[in-house]
Amino acid sequence: MKALYKKRPFASIAAVGYTIHLKYVCVSFLTMGEKVPVYDNHIHMSPSGRNVDALREYQAAGGTGLTLVTLPYKEVRIAEGKDFARSYGITYSLAEKAREATDLEINIAVGPYPVLMLSLAERYGLEKAEEIMSKGMEDAGKDVAEGKAVAIGEIGRPHFPVPAEIREASDRVLLLGMEIAKENRCPVIIHCESDGDTDRSLAEFADKAGLDRGMVVKHSSPPWVTDAETHGVMPSIPASKSNVREAIAKGTDRFMIETDYIDDPEKPGAIMSVNTVPKKVSAWLANGQVSAESIHRICGDIPDSLYKRRGGIRCHTR
Numbered sequence: 001m002k003a004l005y006k007k008r009p010f011a012s013i014a015a016v017g018y019t020i021h022l023k024y025v026c027v028s029f030l031t032m033g034e035k036v037p038v039y040d041n042h043i044h045m046s047p048s049g050r051n052v053d054a055l056r057e058y059q060a061a062g063g064t065g066l067t068l069v070t071l072p073y074k075e076v077r078i079a080e081g082k083d084f085a086r087s088y089g090i091t092y093s094l095a096e097k098a099r100e101a102t103d104l105e106i107n108i109a110v111g112p113y114p115v116l117m118l119s120l121a122e123r124y125g126l127e128k129a130e131e132i133m134s135k136g137m138e139d140a141g142k143d144v145a146e147g148k149a150v151a152i153g154e155i156g157r158p159h160f161p162v163p164a165e166i167r168e169a170s171d172r173v174l175l176l177g178m179e180i181a182k183e184n185r186c187p188v189i190i191h192c193e194s195d196g197d198t199d200r201s202l203a204e205f206a207d208k209a210g211l212d213r214g215m216v217v218k219h220s221s222p223p224w225v226t227d228a229e230t231h232g233v234m235p236s237i238p239a240s241k242s243n244v245r246e247a248i249a250k251g252t253d254r255f256m257i258e259t260d261y262i263d264d265p266e267k268p269g270a271i272m273s274v275n276t277v278p279k280k281v282s283a284w285l286a287n288g289q290v291s292a293e294s295i296h297r298i299c300g301d302i303p304d305s306l307y308k309r310r311g312g313i314r315c316h317t318r
């Protein structure tokens, strides 16, 4: 561990015991005041949830950045493709409020939530459902082009078994999403099943779309992190102790971590609490389960490389 601190001399997050330990043992390697990044790659906010308060709590716990992913809000009923844009608008205004209330880095992902394909098909027929979802995808792409969002997500297909025609329609919309992402040089965040061949399938879709496989983020990924497991897809793993232990034990830190916090007061314990990632990162650093070097990659370098691309592009073309 000490060797790593020499290379990365600025680890000091909320864990008091850890900071004290560093102060006394490795004080000559420390630049006090600098922090490790603490990044949750999948958070939802809801207008009827705790929204800004939840993100205040996240920051207070040590969080520095997050991917804010749009979700169907009960405030907007999707009956036509153009309704998605209104839904994305809610995400932007929630993000705006959160930016005013906190110093968090907030990277926004918008896109047509894949499970909607089912209810839309039931109401309007599958052909119309696909059309509505595709329009939602196109509008997500427009928003990325305009700089309102930096990623398209969560998109994909239902995570549970569905009739073949639903899956096929979902796959067509997914491919469209990847093509739009390719045009806009942005990542896609994928919601889908987690079967043995899932990442391979996602990699094949990316190839078809001409999108770099590394720009395909598998949300809620099992600890599949080796090249043989990911096929180049970028895993975003629920931040549990066992997941991260298993991932790190495979000898790589090429992944991100997430909670999928859903901000629904009616289901408080449904997914992990909003301060899970800061708490875990702090504990992992303190007990040595994950090195500061790896935390910098998981919570800093990787999210930066995915979500700060467009800023970079703009700088170049200016």
Ligand SMILES: [Zn+2]
Pocket: 042, 044, 069, 154, 260
């Ligand atoms: Zn989600």
